[in-house]
Each structure stands twice: as structure tokens, then as C-alpha cells.
Amino acid sequence: MPGTLWAIAEAGPDGHLTKLSAEVATLVRGLGAAAGRDVAGVVVGTPDAVAALAGELAAYLPRVVAVEAAAAATSPIAALAAQGALQAMGADPNASIFMGNFPDGRDTAGLLMAALGVGVISNAGGVTWNSGPVAEKGVFGGRLVTTSSFADGHGIVTVPLGSVPAEAAASAGVVETIVLVGAAPAVTVLERVSEAAGAVQIEEAKVIVSGGRGVGGPEGFAILDSLAEALGGAVGASRAAVDAGWIPYSRQVGQTGKIVKPEVYIALGISGAVQHKVGMQGAHTIVAVNTDPDAPIAEFADLFVIGNLFEVVPALVAELAARKA
Amino acid sequence: MKIVILAKPVPDATGQERLGPDLRLDRVAIPPVINGNDEYVLEAALRLRDAGAEVSITLLAMAGAFGPDALRKGLAMGADNAYLVSDAALAGSDARATVRVLAAALAKLEFDLVLAGVDSSDGGGGVVAAALASMSGLPYLSYATSIAPDGGRIRIKRFSATGYDVLEAPMPALVTGMQALGEPRYPTLRGIMGARSKTITTWTLADLGIDPASVGADAAASRVSTFSIPDARSAARVVKDPAPEAAKQIVDFLIERRAI
């Protein structure tokens, strides 16, 4: 029996389907068409929230299983998502399962790998079909691109942000609702604390204005805020700026931070270490401002401005305002 | 309290990594270090000890012949002993096989807490720890930015998109952590000297009762078929003008690229 291709979706902090989940669902629909396989989506959430989420997901897929899990209010979502996906999939030994390569998606992938005994191809930026999923991914900070496939034609694939543009299907799919069964989760959420409510998440931003050690302190980031605002973007940072405590960790771009893929990435006072590069080299356009003409970032920027960010950024804000007027 | 740290030896991220003829990472060519995220959880364990808790710290790794060099540094930082699963049949193992091996090794160890980095720098997909917790029947708490055991329970702050969640579970449990746990310490000279007399016990697959045919390259669920070098970005356009003129050029460039 040829397996179904499944997309596991998740909600963002605003309670709506994430952009990444919409992209994964679009990818799966395209693969299904190429492979002649059935496609379906799964989303797990509290009984009062999951119907709306499933409705959003059904814009992308012909069939969506909404899994009602009361425990989602009080325990981490990944374990419930894995359990819910197993229940929704039933016996589908040749299924391939796709999810976003964000923390909850990776946790879900690991839990499903253990439950199903199948392999995982992670962070697959380009997925096509050739008797099974074929995944292209960058390794060693993008210096090489490898092509991987599953030995037996099916498995779990985690997909990074921006691998395909999200695109709704011609008509919305049907939603089935099931109730999660199984033991109560061992892990409890005691509290959810929001530190950056309202701020644009860097993963979702089209423009990222990012600051490094050269920004000099939290006051410097205030200047970056005004540029981000002028461009309708979000503020990111290098690890040096995060370690210095100038900006929260959720803003860090790079190997141990977020992997981002905006239209525009503006790097201000960032040298361009390889651990930073891996997080932002997927940006369509990279602009760097640095006082040091030999900064490594010059090697992978599209526009390299040799200059002092404290002069260039205010001038840029003024120039943008002047052009708008 | 007994803590086991999953400490993966990885190539130092110097930018010199390469693939071997088998299209897998050539692990012999680059000096190994302990994976960065694993060092953060080791640091978190050492800080529990610094704060007065009675803590024993065991490192566990699956690696080739180069494993002991990397583990030695963790011992110098303050871990008490180490177990290294090393076997020629493991070469080319994927995440699925790694989980099988680590689960068998954990079953031989006593612990209250297993700590691991959220992912590994050498292309790790960040799925091993969750799978291992599941296979070993341990509560799984991930992306910790702080770790606080309290009696028989473990409480962590888990990094979230907008802040953090506070999670709690009974021990034994498996927790993954990362950079926000705090900068790892450098080994002191005394630590380095002391590490020489600490034991690194090596286990083979036979010691763990694992069939060699179930691990290694031939048992891998996925295969790398080709690799290529991506097109480099074309050379940057360089702007050296004073700020007001530079600002104009940036805006022009962004418009030209249809970026704004």
C-alpha cells in the first residue's frame, strides 16, 4: 500500500497556524501531486482551539485530522502531537511525515522516530519526489549541499522555514475530528511567560535588522529598532550581543539561535563568524555595515558598506523617510 | 544526585570539515571537541554542584577512536568519569541507530537525570534526545534555559517563541539544554591534571548486547546520494562613501533588488 504523505502542523504564539506549517502543508500537497499519493494534515490542540487551527490548515490540504487533546493546556505540545499523529495515521506503514524544523517539530520528529522505527532527514531545504522523498540540505554551514533519500522510500522529514512559499489549495479540504486517547503526559507546564509579546518574531519577518558587538549596548539597539520600524522588519542579533545581555536570546541568529530566511538581512556591527553565517545566509539580500573593510561578512554580503553604523543607520532612517514623503 | 551527560565528540567548527569518500563526515581529519550544546548542559550540572548539591557527573558518548580526546576535556571541566561506546561496526550510523545504542548504554547506568544538548553542531537534526527519552521511558523536557532539580522532581524553563514555559516532571528524566544555560567554564590546570586519572570506560556493541547488523552505514534509514558545492554569492558591491551617500546607495540597492 503506498503510504499517505502527512503534514504535522503547529500553532504560533498568536494561536494561528504558523507560516512554517503553511509552507510544510504546501510542500506536502505538491509532493502528493508529483507522487500520486494521498496527502493529509494533522493538528493537535485543546478542544476549544483545535477546530479553528484545523480550518486554517484545511486551506492547504484536502484532508485534515483535528486531534482534540485537553492536555494541551497543561503539557508540552510535542508529545501530544506525536501521539495524535500516530492515532490519526492509524496503520500506514509506508507513510512519510513532514513537519517544521522548529523546536516543537524537531521534538515531535524524534518521538515519532522512536515510535515508528523509521529514519529522519532533518532540515531539508529542498524536497522533491523520486519513489520517495528526496531531500537537499546544506551541510557545514552551507558550504556543501547533499542529497539524501530513505533506503526504503519513506520516513520523517523536518523542513526549515522558507523552503517553499505557502500557497492555499484551489478549494478547502475536509476536517475530521478525533479525541486523543492515551496516558496522561509525564511533563506539566506550570506557567507560560511572555517576554516579548507583540514584537515581530524574527523567523516570520521579511526584513531583519541585526546587530552585533559593534552596536555597543542596549542604547545602540534602540537605533536599530527605529530602522526596523522604518522597514517594517524585526530586530535580530549576533551571539555576542545576546551574551552581553543587550537583547534577549529569542533574537539570536545563528547556529545556536534561529535560522532565518528573510528577503533582506541588514547586519550592523557583525563580523560574520561561521556560526552566525549559518543562520542568515539563506537571506535573499544581505547588506552589511562594518567599520572593518576586512570583516569576513564582506565575503557573503551582497552590499558591503564600510562605515560606522552609528552614522549610517540614522542616515538610512532619514533617507527612507525622505523617499516615503 | 546522579547525572549522565550525553557528550558528543564533534569536529571543531573551524570551517575545515569535509566529507570522506563515503559521502559521510570525515571525522578523522578534524580535531574533535565536545558538541557546544552538550558543554552547556555539562556546565549546568557543574553549577548545581557549585551551589552545594551532591552531584556525580558521568559523560556518555558514542564515537570513534577520537572520542577519548574530546571526553578528556569534559573530565577536566569537572565530570567524574566517562563511558564511550566505540565499535568499528558503528561507522556511518544514523540517528535511529544512535538512539538504539545510547538507550542500551543508559540501561546499564544509574541516574536521576540525563542531560543533553538540544542538537549537535555537525549536522545533527535535534531528534536524538527526544527519541532516546521515548525509548528509555523517561519524561522529556527540552530546550532548557535553566535546570532546577527539587527533591524527586525536575523543573526547567523551556525557551519559547515569545519567552519561556516553566515545565516540571518527576525524575528520572531527560532534559535538553542550550547556550542560555551559561558560558561553559575553561578547565583549570588542576582540572586538566586531575582528568588524567579519571576513568573512561569503553563499551563495544557486544558489551551492550547490540547486533552489529542493526547499526552502521548499511542499517542507516537514509542515504546521501550526491553532494555539490552551491553557487557562491557573487562578490559584494562595496560602498565606501560617507554616511548620507552610503544610505542613498543602500536604499537604491534594496529597490534594485526589489527587496523593498
Ligand SMILES: Cc1cc2nc3c(=O)[nH]c(=O)nc-3n(C[C@H](O)[C@H](O)[C@H](O)COP(=O)(O)OP(=O)(O)OC[C@H]3O[C@@H](n4cnc5c(N)ncnc54)[C@H](O)[C@@H]3O)c2cc1C
Ligand atoms: C558553539 C558555538 C555556537 C555559536 N553560535 C552562534 C550563533 O548562534 N550566533 C552567532 O551570532 N554567533 C555564534 N557563535 C559565536 C561566533 O563565533 C562569534 O563569536 C559571534 O558571532 C561574534 O559576534 P559579532 O559579530 O557581533 O562580534 P565580533 O566578532 O566582535 O564583531 C563585531 C564587529 O563589529 C564591527 N564594528 C565595531 N564597531 C562598529 C561600528 N561602530 N560600526 C560598524 N561596525 C562596527 C567590528 O569591525 C566587527 O567586525 C557561536 C560560537 C560557538 C563556539
